[in-house]
Amino acid sequence: MAKVEKYELPDELHYDRKEHLWSRIENGNVRVGLDMFGQQAAGTVAYIKLMPVGRPTRKGRPFGSLEAGKYIGPLRAPVNGKLIEHNQAVLQNPSLVNEDPYGQGWFVVIEPNDLQEDVKDLAHGHDAITEWLTNELKEYREKGLLGEEEED
Amino acid sequence: MPHWRLLDTGARTAAENMALDSSILTARSEGVVPNTLRFLQFSPPAVLVGYHQDVGQEVRESFCRARGIHINRRLTGGGAIYFDRTQLGWEFIASREDFGLNRILFPFFEKICQAVIEGLGKLGISARYRFKNDIEVEGRKISGTGGVEEEGAFLFQGTLLMDFDVEAMLYALRVPTEKLRAKEISSAAERVTCLKRELGYLPQSDLVKAAIVRGFQKVFGAQMEAGGLHPHEEKLFRQKLSYYSSKDWVYGEGPQAGRQTLLRSVRNAPGGLIRTAVSYDPAREQLSSLLITGDFFAFPARTIYDLEAYLRGTQRDLIGERIGKFFKTTGYQVPGITPDQFAAAINQALAKTDYAHIGLLPEEANSIFTVHAELDEIEQIGALLIPYCSKPTDCHFRNEKGCDQCGACHVGELYALAQSYRVEPISVVNFDDLMSTLRELQRKGASPYLGSCCEAFFVKHEEDFRSIRLPGILVDIDSSTCYDLGLEQEARRGAFQNQTQLKVELIRKLLQLKGAAKAETACL
Numbered sequence: 278m279a280k281v282e283k284y285e286l287p288d289e290l291h292y293d294r295k296e297h298l299w300s301r302i303e304n305g306n307v308r309v310g311l312d313m314f315g316q317q318a319a320g321t322v323a324y325i326k327l328m329p330v331g332r333p334t335r336k337g338r339p340f341g342s343l344e345a346g347k348y349i350g351p352l353r354a355p356v357n358g359k360l361i362e363h364n365q366a367v368l369q370n371p372s373l374v375n376e377d378p379y380g381q382g383w384f385v386v387i388e389p390n391d392l393q394e395d396v397k398d399l400a401h402g403h404d405a406i407t408e409w410l411t412n413e414l415k416e417y418r419e420k421g422l423l424g425e426e427e428e429d
Numbered sequence: 430m431p432h433w434r435l436l437d438t439g440a441r442t443a444a445e446n447m448a449l450d451s452s453i454l455t456a457r458s459e460g461v462v463p464n465t466l467r468f469l470q471f472s473p474p475a476v477l478v479g480y481h482q483d484v485g486q487e488v489r490e491s492f493c494r495a496r497g498i499h500i501n502r503r504l505t506g507g508g509a510i511y512f513d514r515t516q517l518g519w520e521f522i523a524s525r526e527d528f529g530l531n532r533i534l535f536p537f538f539e540k541i542c543q544a545v546i547e548g549l550g551k552l553g554i555s556a557r558y559r560f561k562n563d564i565e566v567e568g569r570k571i572s573g574t575g576g577v578e579e580e581g582a583f584l585f586q587g588t589l590l591m592d593f594d595v596e597a598m599l600y601a602l603r604v605p606t607e608k609l610r611a612k613e614i615s616s617a618a619e620r621v622t623c624l625k626r627e628l629g630y631l632p633q634s635d636l637v638k639a640a641i642v643r644g645f646q647k648v649f650g651a652q653m654e655a656g657g658l659h660p661h662e663e664k665l666f667r668q669k670l671s672y673y674s675s676k677d678w679v680y681g682e683g684p685q686a687g688r689q690t691l692l693r694s695v696r697n698a699p700g701g702l703i704r705t706a707v708s709y710d711p712a713r714e715q716l717s718s719l720l721i722t723g724d725f726f727a728f729p730a731r732t733i734y735d736l737e738a739y740l741r742g743t744q745r746d747l748i749g750e751r752i753g754k755f756f757k758t759t760g761y762q763v764p765g766i767t768p769d770q771f772a773a774a775i776n777q778a779l780a781k782t783d784y785a786h787i788g789l790l791p792e793e794a795n796s797i798f799t800v801h802a803e804l805d806e807i808e809q810i811g812a813l814l815i816p817y818c819s820k821p822t823d824c825h826f827r828n829e830k831g832c833d834q835c836g837a838c839h840v841g842e843l844y845a846l847a848q849s850y851r852v853e854p855i856s857v858v859n860f861d862d863l864m865s866t867l868r869e870l871q872r873k874g875a876s877p878y879l880g881s882c883c884e885a886f887f888v889k890h891e892e893d894f895r896s897i898r899l900p901g902i903l904v905d906i907d908s909s910t911c912y913d914l915g916l917e918q919e920a921r922r923g924a925f926q927n928q929t930q931l932k933v934e935l936i937r938k939l940l941q942l943k944g945a946a947k948a949e950t951a952c953l
Contacts, residue, residue: 294531295531295532296532297532315532318532318534318535320535320561321742323481323506323742324506326481344479344480344481344506345506346506346535346538346561346562347479347505347507347508347561347562347573347574347575347576348505348506348538348562348575348576348577348578348585349480349481349504349505349506349575349576349577349578350532350577350578351578351579369712369713370713370714372713372715372742372744413531420529421536422530422534422536422537423534423536
């Protein structure tokens, strides 16, 4: 487990550096969720909307949207492929994203077209994750954007 | 110094404004137009639901149609709003990259709100940011906001209340205000303020806009240049307008909030009475909104407004923890009421959702008070207590224990009904009689009772009811009670000269649920 300040990021996951979405590779498929920094920066998630199952996903293009704090942001696919499963529990209770970001709070499962190629640019492994998040926090702090963004 | 566009699109229809939002955001994400501060207004008036909301649940459509109020859906998140000519919309459409943002973080929104706050300051109004993303004056909201993102660009918008037509707003929006009582409506209105109220006059909208522009210039150090729509935006607008006017957009399917239920509670604490009206989403087990009123004192006065805002969206099982945290963090105080007592008041209201599985509607659950046991825990009732005030004022039995079941009022009907469920009907002729009746039932080891009294009576005498160790269910009374009319002393003596209306159908339902099997059925 990589830990930077209060943020914990499991080593075995792959992270999209911009979107703060994690990917867990399971039997060749990719389960996708929001990492701890992402969910805390967003605040309590109020709604989630997901593209229908069966639709193709394109890396970097939205597969859904998320509303938190009255702001709606896109959820961008970490890999090209096909969306094969929704998490009905998180659609019903979006705050699972905040309560259990690496467990029950996942969004979708994607069947990737070329997994090895698409995960190349994702942060993976203890050192890479730690370095990325450390730099990111430093940058946000310098910009004064890492104050009390979340009351919890 | 960055150069931004100042765009004033004037008063337009809701569909036009939504299509413009989308067009400008797309044009900014494509890099065709600069960062833009836009002012907008609505004509005719409009109700706008949040992107993820359901029109049917949020909007009183028949009222809107009759008044010519347009209904539309925002691109941005948040709740439904009523938008007429007395409100000024402001929005900031910009590129994330221009602010070095990989992702949008809340402190950035706070900075945008700060620009509006600066502007309000120039008008002489001392406003401040309220987590998350509202602008308030002394705890009263003056501008709500919402945002959306598209391909590297974002739109962050707010409504500034210049004036406030509380009645139109409450009629146009469905949840939860339609079920609020008159006193609660005035309390809800207290949570909101407007420029007219703060300044004592309605300022010219041009002055307000100029002040906000100066606020943005100061906070972001940007140069503003007035401009019109870019030809690309106009083209996009023409393409998008039919979609944003369509039922597909306005009524389109999306993930929707669960059905909202308005639940109430009233609870005594040493520091005063706590009343809650809780809008609750049972599917998500979340508080959607909350109104806390009562006769307690809070320091500072804004405490309750802040607490309500803080608890919005809270999961049911976290209410106690969050209230504790709120008071600990803010240092605010409500003498004589502990955080636990606030939590208990809210949870008391929420407990009413548990009545659904026994077939009671939320409105019915709101009319029930219980003593010494929750409704679920009471298996069988033994007595039905009927207050004298529900008998006609000229009834021979008005101040007597019995009833001849003459058919002139519902009391006879309830007597017959109670007897059919082997429940003893007992008329209560005054307060002392009530107490002695309850003591006698307790002495006999009777089953719990079902009674009827108004909420005010229950609040005043809750401790008296509790002083007798006998569980009971009390059903609120419909029409003007002695307490509403200021005649409680007369009522206590049994001399209240008015006839109240019992909630007969609810009492019937409770007799069916909690009475013994009907006598004739039992004989089969």
